[in-house]
Amino acid sequence: MTEKKIVLAAENISFSYKSKDENLQILKNLNLEVKTGEKIAIIGASGTGKSTLLHILAGLDTPEEGKITLCGENFVLSNKKQHNLRAKLRNKYMGFVYQFHHLLAEFSALENVSLPLLIRGVNNNEAQKKAAECLERVGLKDRMQHKPAELSGGERQRAAIARALVGKPACLLADEPTGNLDTENSASVFALMSQLVVEENSALIMVTHDVQLAKKNDRCLRLEQGKLLDAGI
Ligand SMILES: Nc1ncnc2c1ncn2[C@@H]1O[C@H](COP(=O)(O)OP(=O)(O)OP(=O)(O)O)[C@@H](O)[C@H]1O
Numbered sequence: 104m105t106e107k108k109i110v111l112a113a114e115n116i117s118f119s120y121k122s123k124d125e126n127l128q129i130l131k132n133l134n135l136e137v138k139t140g141e142k143i144a145i146i147g148a149s150g151t152g153k154s155t156l157l158h159i160l161a162g163l164d165t166p167e168e169g170k171i172t173l174c175g176e177n178f179v180l181s182n183k184k185q186h187n188l189r190a191k192l193r194n195k196y197m198g199f200v201y202q203f204h205h206l207l208a209e210f211s212a213l214e215n216v217s218l219p220l221l222i223r224g225v226n227n228n229e230a231q232k233k234a235a236e237c238l239e240r241v242g243l244k245d246r247m248q249h250k251p252a253e254l255s256g257g258e259r260q261r262a263a264i265a266r267a268l269v270g271k272p273a274c275l276l277a278d279e280p281t282g283n284l285d286t287e288n289s290a291s292v293f294a295l296m297s298q299l300v301v302e303e304n305s306a307l308i309m310v311t312h313d314v315q316l317a318k319k320n321d322r323c324l325r326l327e328q329g330k331l332l333d334a335g336i
């Protein structure tokens with residue numbers, strides 16, 4: 104059996120949204136460690152900060168305090184030059200499924216899914232071939248040339264999942280990836296993400312409101328008062 108390695112480690116993470124007359128503390132000294140082959144579900148009431156946490160883990164927001172390591176590399180970086188490095192690390196190691204799909208409106212599903220590979224320097228033919236395979240796996244073989252506005256809500260979400268999976272990331276973060284899907288599609292999307300975890304020895308962190316789905320993961324955590332606790336489900 105291969106030794107389990109730490110894919111993503113977050114230590115003592117604190118974060119608040121600050122405005123002129125408000126300091127809204129969302130995360131307080133939060134810790135999380137995810138290993139290769141591990142699937143973690145995060146649940147919690149609306150507004151507790153699940154999306155904020157995933158954005159911080161993905162390096163899309165910067166914590167006020169704390170340290171994040173992605174595949175052994177420091178991932179909390181502050182100055183502009185380091186932001187570019189963070190984007191590179193994200194592209195190399197991470198797949199992200201947003202709560203709201205974030206597909207680029209001007210591009211077809213095929214182009215959207217090809218993009219992470221093009222950014223990595225893969226040539227266009229190869230990128231499109233892999234993107235097409237991925238879209239087929241999420242059941243969008245006949246919708247590849249559609250732009251996001253020409254896809255249904257669930258189809259957009261599946262295209263976003265294909266985009267996150269196409270680069271076979273070491274760490275997949277998914278924010279309510281099945282929120283817009285019916286039970287059948289939701290099960291097949293979870294199966295696809297699980298398959299990536301097994302085949303590539305990746306790690307999955309998913310936020311979900313669906314307790315049954317959460318239970319299919321190795322660990323279920325609840326975000327409450329800025330910290331992650333065992334969800335006890
Ligand atoms: N840019 C922002 N500025 C100020 N407050 C924000 C900002 N974004 C989110 N918030 C607040 O931070 C809290 C956490 O938001 P977040 O989106 O992380 O919650 P969530 O747990 O993902 O909720 P849901 O389950 O509804 O998706 C919310 O109360 C929200 O109003």
Ligand SMILES: [Mg+2]
Nearest residue numbers: 153154202278
């Ligand atoms: Mg959210």
